Structure formats: C-alpha cells, structure tokens
Amino acid sequence: MAIKQRRLKIQPGFVWLAVLLTFLWFAANSSFAPEALATGALISAVLAYVFTRKRGVWRHIRLSPKRLYHFALYTGVFLAELVRANINMMRYVFAPRIDIKPGIVRIKTKLRTPVGRLALANSIALTPGSLVIDIEGGDLFVHWLDVKTTDTDEATRAIAGAFEEHLEKTFG
Numbered sequence: 001m002a003i004k005q006r007r008l009k010i011q012p013g014f015v016w017l018a019v020l021l022t023f024l025w026f027a028a029n030s031s032f033a034p035e036a037l038a039t040g041a042l043i044s045a046v047l048a049y050v051f052t053r054k055r056g057v058w059r060h061i062r063l064s065p066k067r068l069y070h071f072a073l074y075t076g077v078f079l080a081e082l083v084r085a086n087i088n089m090m091r092y093v094f095a096p097r098i099d100i101k102p103g104i105v106r107i108k109t110k111l112r113t114p115v116g117r118l119a120l121a122n123s124i125a126l127t128p129g130s131l132v133i134d135i136e137g138g139d140l141f142v143h144w145l146d147v148k149t150t151d152t153d154e155a156t157r158a159i160a161g162a163f164e165e166h167l168e169k170t171f172g
Contacts, residue, residue: 015048022041124142
C-alpha cells in the first residue's frame with residue numbers, strides 16, 4: 001500500500017505576509033523576550049500560510065526595497081491625512097451651526113490588485129468623514145460627510161489622491 005505524501009507548498013506572497021504579520025505582532029506586543037519573538041513568528045507564519053493557501057489575493061504581493069520604501073511613505077501620508085481629517089471633523093463638531101451636505105460619490109481607482117483596493121478602501125474608511133460602501137471593479141462608492149463635488153475625477157483626487165500614488169507602487 002502506497003502512502004501519498006503531501007508536500008508543504010509555499011504560495012506566492014507568503015514571505016511578505018509573514019514578515020508584515022510578524023512586524024505587527026512585535027509592534028503590538030512591544031516585547032523582545034525570546035518567547036514572545038518565537039510565538040509571534042510562529043503565529044505569523046501559520047496565519048500567512050493559511051491566508052496564502054486559500055486566497056489568490058496575496059499572490060500579487062512582492063517584497064522589495066522599493067515597495068517597502070513606498071509603504072513607509074504611504075504610512076506617513078496616511079498618518080498626516082488622519083490628523084487632517086480629525087481636525088476637520090473637530091471643526092464640524094464644535095461649530096455652532098453644522099453646515100454639511102452628506103452624500104455618496106463614486107471614485108475611480110488605478111489600483112489593479114485586490115489588496116491595493118482593499119488598502120485604499122481601509123485608508124478612506126479609517127479617516128473620519130468618509131466610508132467606503134461598495135467596491136465594483138475599479139470603482140469605489142464612498143459616503144462622504146460633506147460632499148464638495150459630484151464629479152468623479154475631482155472626488156477621486158479629493159478622497160483617494162493622497163493614498164493612491166504610494167499604494168500603486170506598493171501593491172500594484
């Protein structure tokens with residue numbers, strides 16, 4: 001009787017995702033004890049294996065110095081936009097009379113990969129005053145607290161313009 005052996009196949013994107021999850025573990029744990037390091041690396045590797053084995057989404061992620069550089073730039077841009085959006089929201093909250101025009105606008109993205117679109121949608125949703133309602137191909141439907149324009153190109157520049165350049169160079 002022949003026993004079939006299953007080989008452990010590493011999927012594309014596994015290393016990048018494992019490194020990212022390990023970094024997040026270290027940042028959240030803030031401990032460099034050997035037990036914490038080993039636990040974080042092991043949990044990150046298992047999660048990365050599970051995610052990359054079942055989902056083709058992660059196969060487009062490649063690790064390179066250029067992509068890491070643009071991810072760092074994106075992180076800086078995101079933090080700056082987060083502060084700016086919070087200050088804007090504070091103006092609405094503390095204003096004696098709230099003058100807003102909420103609505104749903106469509107924006108078009110140049111991002112081709114599902115992970116890139118997901119990162120853009122999360123970036124928009126995490127900044128106060130906007131929320132992504134739906135994604136259809138390259139279109140994102142965003143609930144905007146104070147609609148400045150209904151023109152798709154102008155809305156895209158206003159909402160996603162700051163994030164899109166670096167996300168495109170990071171995720172494609």
